[in-house]
Amino acid sequence: MSNAKPWIASYPPETAPSLEYPRVSLTHFLEQSAATYPDNNAIYFMGKRITYRELLDLSYQFANGLIKRGVKKGDRVAIMLPNVPQTVICYYGALFAGATVVMTNPLYTERELIHQLNDSGAETIITLDLLYKRVTSVRSSTPLKRLIITSIGDYLPFFKRMLYPLVQKKDGHNPQVTYGSDVEPFLSIVKESANSPVKIEVDPEHDIALLQYTGGTTGVAKGVMLTHANLIANAVQCKAVLYKLKMGRDRILGALPLFHVYGMTTVMNKGISIAAEIILVPKFDVKQMLELISKTKPTLFPGAPTMYIGLINHPDLQKYDLSSIEACVSGSAPLPVEVKNRFEELTGGKLVEGYGLTEASPVTHSNPIWGRSITGSIGLPWPDTDSRVLDPSTGEELPTGQIGELAVKGPQVMVGYWNRPEDTAAVLKDGWLLTGDMGYMDEDGYFYIVDRKKDMIIAGGFNIYPREVEEVLFEHPAVQEAAVIGVPDPYRGETVKAFVVLKQGMEASEEELEKHCREKLAAYKIPRLYEFRSELPKTMVGKVLRRQLQEEDKKQREAQEQIKTS
Template sequence: MSAYDDKPWLDRYAAGQPAEIAVEHDNAVDMFAAAVARDPDSDIIRYFDGRITLRELDELSDAFAAGLADAGFAAGDRLAIYAQNVPQFVIAQLGTWKAGGIAVSVNPMNRERELELILRDSGASVLVCLEDLYRDVARNVVANTDVRTVITTSELEYQTRNDERLFARVTRDPDFEGNRVDMSELIDRHRGSAPPEVSLGPDDVAFLTYTSGTTGPPKGAMTTHRNVVFNAQTYRDWIGIGPDDVILGVAPLFHITGLIGHAALSLLVGAPLVLMYRLDPAVTLETARAEQATFTVGSITVFIALMNAPGAQKDDLASLTKVYSGGAPIPPSTVRAFQETFGHYIHNIYGLTETTSPSHGVPLGADAPVDPASGALSVGVPVYNTVVRIVGEDGADLPPGEIGELVTSGPQVVPGYWNKPEETEKAMGGGRFRTGDVGYMDSDGWFYLVDRKKDQINAGGYKIWPREVEDVLYEHEAVREAAVVGVPDPYRGETVKAFVSLRPGTSAEPEELIAFCKRRMAAYKYPRQVDVLDELPKTVTGKLLRRELRERE
């Protein structure tokens, strides 16, 4: 039996838990209905001073679904949601499912070209977006797409606090031109109406989740209802989340982490989801304290921002005892610093858009081991029902300790990309998803990521993984964020260049940072060039954009 088949990690590190779990609901609507039936009057969304109960969310999404059907929206149609972390995102997503449709998540940072690409690729017939995003972006492109109905809404709704730190630039202009429907008016017109009966099966697509496009054009991963329900249960059971927990929504809802680790998890267990429009470190700390948040999952850059927020205190996150990070590698030094600042350990969780969020996780209460050779922090062990192999260039399994590509099989892996059969076969042929991530498994079953295949630097024949250099830079007390890329070099072909931002109130010269790495790394690995920037480019989910840095060079 292969080391990748016997699941030693589950026996050893998840004692008392089953190696496999069964999918409890046929679809995400039934999953939500079960939560409504258990406790209809408990909060399910908290948005500043606003509260929405499970019963109210059920009624709001029913009305939205009825309004969609009245406008000609049918089972299998696509509805794009172009919004920040607001209650309307969840209402529209649930309502789309109740109407038998497919929700399409759109990054609110996307501009005309990017939005048009996703609308055209998905064939969305309805667009839900914030008023300012319609006025400034969407109305310039919808005529070039299949969108026939635009529904607008405002981030000022469902709350009355109007925090100036977040909403200072938000203006309501209900009379601005444009062929659109107001979401509140649509819901009010259909309040009390039941949507038409639809049949949703486990293999029906729940939403199209577009890959970040950091290595090429974004592709729409077809996330099924089975995928959604299974990994919502994975979060619940792996971490121990129940209705008494409070979920702090720091990840964007358009991203797979926010969709599953925030929204779907909340709808499954009936725990309130705390939304804050967009991430502001000071507002997040205040909200976590006021709402007594107990769980969150977000990129490591979120936790770095919280640590560096002016006036941050240990008590701000006293209740946040279940802390997970995914979406970008975690330097061990940052985990230690967060624990020193707030008293809580950051548990790694790892997955991709195509694995519907987690394929690996560190069990709650366990500290991830650190590889003594590279200093890398383990991303955890495979979660329920999941087998992850390390394979070589020939596709054959590699033994523990050897570096290769991670290939994942399990019920969280999506069946393919929307209208891209060749891309689907290349990435997922044979039921195994080739992640493009490079790493290894140790003899105890812990997995470690080295880097993305495409990010490897070849300096004079020596292979260098950017993450290893970045982890060393994070050990410097002044470094807040670090990104390492290969740049052209007349002698070595490629050489190592680092971009860093510094912690507030600190300073460090490039020469100092180069010398710091030189003392800690092999001669061919340390950066020959360092640029100090105010901010490093990153996606809205916190993933550092090495490609953009390479293009600058």
């Protein structure tokens, strides 16, 4: 049954079911694009443009600077930066030097930072002057030997660069950095280093290009080992699925953080592999995004549902032209139907849902952009990607239409977790990656995720998937966002609680929402409890943190119990 791969018949004719993957280092894409399109813009950042020739030179300079400072093949180099040109330069520079990149979230607390630096063993970190204090405060608890400090101002256009220190002071940011032999400014390292090509031999199948830490939404963050071959494969697959994109012609809106594997693959690696111009957005602000789209005319906008929700609900939307956008792939959280339809109406482009996870570099499925896209489905497995639905208790493959745990296999699947053989063995079985997501496949090979295995609510013996309830709440005209969790119930074991964010200036009562749900859901799925909020807690890529909502709800219950008993 598993050999059937019914999804291949649903592929558009332009996408081949199997592809060729060059056996090269990930840096090959940058060298190729710089050789073919040296004068094309590689990066646009707040008015500053960097060509492919310049980007390659800067990456070589940074690589030579690292090597001179003792960075050897296989050493881990941490990059803790927002979306600025330095992120791209340091990423490719570290890879040219033969190092393994450790992407680090700039929002990490000291505790998270200590864990990641100790776990990865990174001795070098590149970070912003604004984060210098936080990094210095953890330094003695980590293996760090070398700090390389950069500033947002380093790659701003001339006038903005002159004004930047004044803006920082006005905002109350006046970072004081103490430079020395082990704390150096990024710009001086680049300037004093030669731009001669660096060739460190890399075995793409086995050498780890990236240690990408999982979001830690399930306990402690684990380092996912992704090889050069894994990341090359995902960029090549991405190119085959987005077959209308042309070399040297497209512009990609880089609003997803590059320190997250989704942005790293779909914006940076993918962008550089097709010599696209990458429009870097350091901070997602809806109004600024609308202005930027109007001005820079991106053709591709990979994003997360929260980004599209923010744009379509902005009061000044009418003033902006979004028609340059041809294609968007939404990931990291379910894409509500209403959002998809409205966004396509506004841009004239296509917005489809995809699916992936850090352990798969990250993309494994997406809807065909210029083919049959099914709302509510994560689409078809990507070329050379196999996908099955397994019985969570027996591990047996389930027939079409039955819900079980999604498992995937393909050239983009990680080699394992860094220094965690037991954790690796628990999710990797004969090359199959167990995703922890519950879903099913239809007869045409389209896959549907019903929820995380651990988010499923069991009320009175019935299985309830939060996503289904959230979809129904989203359909109410006053609802901007909704998240659903299971909370303890003395009678049913668990019951459904909904957290709701209403659209600006709109109202809806609990009774009204209940009536709305009653028309569309079986009685046992209807939320019994509601909590209205102005916003929901989210990760950097807009995934709602259900676990945080559960913890907050638990605290609230415990406090109420104490009041009752006191």
